[in-house]
Amino acid sequence: MTPSSHQRIIxxxxxxxHGEEYLAYLQPAIRTLxxxxxxxxxxxxxxxxxxxxxxxxxxxxxxxxxxxxxxxxLHTFASPADALRKAEGFFTGGGNTFLLVKQLHELGLMNVxxxxxxxxxxxxxxxxGSNIACIxxxxxxxxxxxxxxxxxxxxxxxxxxxxxxxxxxxxxxHMGETRETRIKEFHTQQDVPVVGLREGSWLEVTGTDxxxxxxxxxxxxxxxxEPQEHAPGMLQL
Amino acid sequence: MTPSSHQRIIxxxxxxxHGEEYLAYLQPAIRTLxxxxxxxxxxxxxxxxxxxxxxxxxxxxxxxxxxxxxxxxLHTFASPADALRKAEGFFTGGGNTFLLVKQLHELGLMNVxxxxxxxxxxxxxxxxGSNIACIxxxxxxxxxxxxxxxxxxxxxxxxxxxxxxxxxxxxxxHMGETRETRIKEFHTQQDVPVVGLREGSWLEVTGTDxxxxxxxxxxxxxxxxEPQEHAPGMLQL
Numbered sequence: 001m002t003p004s005s006h007q008r009i010i011x012x013x014x015x016x017x018h019g020e021e022y023l024a025y026l027q028p029a030i031r032t033l034x035x036x037x038x039x040x041x042x043x044x045x046x047x048x049x050x051x052x053x054x055x056x057x058x059x060x061x062x063x064x065x066x067x068x069x070x071x072x073x074l075h076t077f078a079s080p081a082d083a084l085r086k087a088e089g090f091f092t093g094g095g096n097t098f099l100l101v102k103q104l105h106e107l108g109l110m111n112v113x114x115x116x117x118x119x120x121x122x123x124x125x126x127x128x129g130s131n132i133a134c135i136x137x138x139x140x141x142x143x144x145x146x147x148x149x150x151x152x153x154x155x156x157x158x159x160x161x162x163x164x165x166x167x168x169x170x171x172x173x174h175m176g177e178t179r180e181t182r183i184k185e186f187h188t189q190q191d192v193p194v195v196g197l198r199e200g201s202w203l204e205v206t207g208t209d210x211x212x213x214x215x216x217x218x219x220x221x222x223x224x225x226e227p228q229e230h231a232p233g234m235l236q237l
Numbered sequence: 238m239t240p241s242s243h244q245r246i247i248x249x250x251x252x253x254x255h256g257e258e259y260l261a262y263l264q265p266a267i268r269t270l271x272x273x274x275x276x277x278x279x280x281x282x283x284x285x286x287x288x289x290x291x292x293x294x295x296x297x298x299x300x301x302x303x304x305x306x307x308x309x310x311l312h313t314f315a316s317p318a319d320a321l322r323k324a325e326g327f328f329t330g331g332g333n334t335f336l337l338v339k340q341l342h343e344l345g346l347m348n349v350x351x352x353x354x355x356x357x358x359x360x361x362x363x364x365x366g367s368n369i370a371c372i373x374x375x376x377x378x379x380x381x382x383x384x385x386x387x388x389x390x391x392x393x394x395x396x397x398x399x400x401x402x403x404x405x406x407x408x409x410x411h412m413g414e415t416r417e418t419r420i421k422e423f424h425t426q427q428d429v430p431v432v433g434l435r436e437g438s439w440l441e442v443t444g445t446d447x448x449x450x451x452x453x454x455x456x457x458x459x460x461x462x463e464p465q466e467h468a469p470g471m472l473q474l
Binding site for chain 2: 098145184186190
């Protein structure tokens with residue numbers, strides 16, 4: 001898998017920081033990503049309920065209106081594949097990764113989206129929307145509430161993410177696995193590197209260069225090695 | 238699905254309580270469950286690494302030796318299906334539920350185990366080993382480190398478990414979903430009731446009666462209803 005030299009991508013750990021407005025901390029980065037773009041497609045499929053696809057799209061549209069960018073929900077198109085091919089840019093929101101991946105595969109959209117993003121259409125993902133840019137969804141924190149036809153995702157970046165990465169709680173008496181233990185379990189099965197992306201961090205992909213943005217370090221997991229902290233800046237795995 | 242009137246089952250949230258020995262808090266209940274039994278089969282398939290199936294089996298065997306019960310690992314039999322059919326009782330340990338379910342399905346053992354337990358062979362499960370007694374594994378907390386051929390499990394009880402159930406952390410600024418939110422997301426897709434089983438709790442199944450044991454309440458989730466706390470005693474869903 002060779003990252004495309006045309007890619008322009010933002011992959012955020014979370015859409016929203018505690019006590020802040022939706023996407024607020026990402027606003028400058030998103031403005032840069034979508035420079036010159038008048039309309040993007042929002043992919044709402046990760047949302048398992050609570051709000052409808054229309055309402056979820058409206059929420060995204062409210063944010064983008066302030067930048068003069070209009071937003072259409074992918075669920076509103078008769079042919080979503082055609083809509084993806086014609087679109088200027090994309091935003092995939094968070095929710096449940098199993099639900100998102102199931103629908104993208106069943107609608108035949110995973111590879112279409114991959115192709116248009118590799119060809120240069122800017123892509124923004126948050127949480128589940130970031131997971132699908134990776135090799136596979138097998139380091140998600142989500143519950144398997146639906147059974148997708150496969151766990152493969154777009155492979156736009158040569159690693160997996162663990163979004164909303166959480167450090168072990170000091171002194172915890174809980175016996176469930178920590179996030180770090182879970183990722184080490186993943187590495188008993190696969191060699192794909194994993195970037196533990198804390199809330200407030202995002203990755204910025206420009207061609208073949210990938211940068212860790214925000215103020216926090218990320219935790220890098222590789223099979224057979226001790227995890228390492230990686231400071232913001234160019235990502236070197 | 239009608240629970241068998243012959244079933245004798247213990248489903249524990251966790252094998253080990255913080256600061257205690259392996260299975261120690263369950264010792265009296267396990268002794269009762271396996272009264273008159275000389276040998277059980279241990280199913281080590283959930284373990285993703287760290288220790289081998291042999292070592293994991295030895296750990297279980299160490300506990301059971303004190304009760305005069307010998308333990309054989311299912312992985313040591315040339316025909317695991319035959320071994321299940323001939324066994325006096327079973328213990329499935331914890332680890333990763335995806336890994337456990339994948340192997341039980343691929344080896345054709347899920348239905349064999351279901352049948353022998355329904356016919357009265359006593360069964361002990363902890364964590365992932367408890368999940369597989371339920372309708373499906375879709376309320377596990379585990380990471381999808383492997384892709385099972387399906388999420389269906391034995392259906393020995395008419396609900397799902399969420400083992401290691403965790404209450405929301407008061408004042409948390411983390412934006413990832415709480416356990417309760419995840420289970421509510423499950424209920425946007427399926428109506429199967431979910432028992433949130435806290436560490437220190439276990440379910441005891443005797444025929445068609447199911448009891449919540451231990452000192453803690455369990456949190457009961459039903460589709461379209463507010464979650465409820467359920468005190469120890471006969472489980473009424």
